Amino acid sequence: MIDTGNTAWIITATALVLFMTLPGLALFYGGLVRSKNVLSVLMQCISVACLASVLWLVIGYSLAFGDGNQWIGDTSKMFLSGVGRDTLSGDIPETVFFAFQMTFAVITPALIVGAYVERIKFSAVLLFSGLWLLVVYAPVTHWIWAGNGWLYQAGLLDFAGGLVVHLTAGSSALVLAAMLGPRSTFPLQVDPPHNPAMVMIGASMLWVGWFGFNAGSALAADGNAGMAAVVTHISAATASLVWMIMDWSKFGKPTLIGLVTGTIAGLASITPASGSVGPIGALIIGASAGFVCYLFVNVVKNKFKIDDSLDVFAVHGVGGLIGILLVAFLVDSNFGGAGYADGLNAISQLLIQLKGTFAVLVLSVVASIIITYVVKYTVGLRVDESSEVEGLDISSHGETNS
Numbered sequence: 001m002i003d004t005g006n007t008a009w010i011i012t013a014t015a016l017v018l019f020m021t022l023p024g025l026a027l028f029y030g031g032l033v034r035s036k037n038v039l040s041v042l043m044q045c046i047s048v049a050c051l052a053s054v055l056w057l058v059i060g061y062s063l064a065f066g067d068g069n070q071w072i073g074d075t076s077k078m079f080l081s082g083v084g085r086d087t088l089s090g091d092i093p094e095t096v097f098f099a100f101q102m103t104f105a106v107i108t109p110a111l112i113v114g115a116y117v118e119r120i121k122f123s124a125v126l127l128f129s130g131l132w133l134l135v136v137y138a139p140v141t142h143w144i145w146a147g148n149g150w151l152y153q154a155g156l157l158d159f160a161g162g163l164v165v166h167l168t169a170g171s172s173a174l175v176l177a178a179m180l181g182p183r184s185t186f187p188l189q190v191d192p193p194h195n196p197a198m199v200m201i202g203a204s205m206l207w208v209g210w211f212g213f214n215a216g217s218a219l220a221a222d223g224n225a226g227m228a229a230v231v232t233h234i235s236a237a238t239a240s241l242v243w244m245i246m247d248w249s250k251f252g253k254p255t256l257i258g259l260v261t262g263t264i265a266g267l268a269s270i271t272p273a274s275g276s277v278g279p280i281g282a283l284i285i286g287a288s289a290g291f292v293c294y295l296f297v298n299v300v301k302n303k304f305k306i307d308d309s310l311d312v313f314a315v316h317g318v319g320g321l322i323g324i325l326l327v328a329f330l331v332d333s334n335f336g337g338a339g340y341a342d343g344l345n346a347i348s349q350l351l352i353q354l355k356g357t358f359a360v361l362v363l364s365v366v367a368s369i370i371i372t373y374v375v376k377y378t379v380g381l382r383v384d385e386s387s388e389v390e391g392l393d394i395s396s397h398g399e400t401n402s
Contacts, residue, residue: 003091009221010096016212017103021049021110024209028202028264029114031195032257032310036391037118038194039399044113044122048129049106055133056102063138064101070150073142090219100216101141108137108165114310115173119183119388122396123379131371132172136364140164144356155341156356157327157349159228160217162272162320163360170317171361172368174300174308179372180381182307184388196256203260207236210267214274228274232267235286239266242290261315265293268319273327278336285326293318321357328353 026045030038052060059078066073077083080098089097109129116125143149144158151158158164185191193199214232218225243262248254269289270282277285296314300306308314328350331337340349375381382388387395394400 001091002088002093003220006090006220006222007092007096009225010092010100010216010219013212013216014096014100014103016209017100017216018049018106018209020206020209020213021103021107022046024202024205025107025110025113026202027198028206028260029117029310031198031200031202032114032193033117034191034391035194035401036393038393039401040122040392040396041113041117043397044117044125045110047122047126048110048113051126051130052106052109052133053102055130056098056105060105060133060138061098061101063134064105064141065146067148068142068146070148070153071143072139073146092219097219100219104161104165104213105133105137105141108161108169109133111165111169111312111316112173112176114312115177115308116180117309118392119382120180121380121383122392124375124381127375127379128176128371131374132368135367135371136168136172137164140168140360140363143359151352151356151359154352154355155344155349156352157276157331158272158324158356159275160214160271162268162324162327163356166268166271166316166320167324167357167360168364170313170315170320171364173312174306174317175365175368176372177308177313178304178306179369179376182305183309184385186307187301187305193257200256200260203263207263207267210236210271214271218275224275227278231274231277231279231282232270234279234282235270235289236263236266238283238286239263239269239290239293242287243294246291246294261311262290262294265289265315265319268316269293269323269326272320272323273330276327276331276338278330280336281326281330284330284335285323288322288326289319292322324353324357325350 026042030041033041062075062077063073066077068074083094087094109132141164143151144156144164210232211229215225215229218228240259240262244254244259247258266286266289269285293314296318297311300308300314329346333339
């Protein structure tokens with residue numbers, strides 16, 4: 001029987017998660033690039049959102065949540081076949097569940113945009129994102145969130161997408177950035193963000209939308225959703241402060257960009273644990289995210305020499321990994337968590353989390369390498385040097401923001 005309260009909440013959460021991408025993520029990323037590329041970033045984000053939405057209807061949802069087997073769904077739900085107005089998923093309409101999950105499928109490939117800004121062909125964005133959604137995102141979603149998925153059956157804890165969203169996007173972003181190559185001025189000259197105010201507005205929209213992302217993943221208007229909302233906010237606030245303090249210590253001044261980057265790290269890190277931990281766990285995860293993700297920004301750019309332009313791997317890949325591993329300990333009721341499933345303890349839960357992490361990393365990295373080669377030898381990856389110097393707003397889209 002349909003629960004109208006739960007249905008109303010998940011419809012609201014769906015709108016909140018879409019708001020994270022449009023316009024939240026688009027503004028966050030758009031403010032971080034140079035002014036001559038801001039429209040190209042907005043274009044990439046909204047185009048990926050449109051493409052992912054259509055692919056989700058056609059085949060993505062069926063591959064992720066169709067019956068299939070433990071590895072992948074089937075084609076039974078293509079174009080929402082067999083799903084009518086009265087078809088239920090639990091106690092909400094399946095159309096509402098479809099739409100809620102669609103917004104996750106929208107934002108995940110859009111996160112990767114931050115790795116390749118200012119130098120990629122627009123056709124490459126579309127081809128990579130479409131293939132990646134079907135080859136990486138849909139199978140991982142099935143593994144972890146479908147009732148017959150092998151990691152779901154194994155007892156993996158990933159409430160709202162530490163592996164499904166953040167590690168897949170973060171690891172794939174690192175691969176694509178490495179294979180694409182750096183911007184022409186990297187690392188000798190990396191211009192500061194052209195509009196920090198836009199970055200802050202985008203980050204704030206992401207923060208607000210994340211209540212739908214995490215609390216909505218309870219799929220009910222209940223105590224689990226309430227606790228998920230609380231821990232989401234606490235982790236974000238804690239990571240923001242830690243990142244700001246580290247920036248302050250390193251550069252002598254606290255920065256707005258640093259503060260809100262910490263916000264996103266805290267949000268990404270609490271995502272897999274938001275249905276399992278309590279407020280103390282949120283403080284620990286948030287503090288860990290602010291510290292570790294901050295350090296990894298330097299590791300990727302200065303040690304690995306990879307131009308992951310807007311730090312997708314350091315913030316989302318590492319952030320998601322922090323939450324996935326720490327939840328194994330912080331789910332303990334002694335920390336205010338929901339408690340372990342029967343027969344499990346910290347070590348056995350950690351082993352499950354590690355197994356899932358390894359599997360997701362392997363698929364994400366290997367598939368992303370293959371997809372990138374496909375894109376390279378079909379439509380090509382990079383714009384030419386003159387187009388990059390001119391800026392993608394004009395060279396790729398014939399538009400200017402001035």
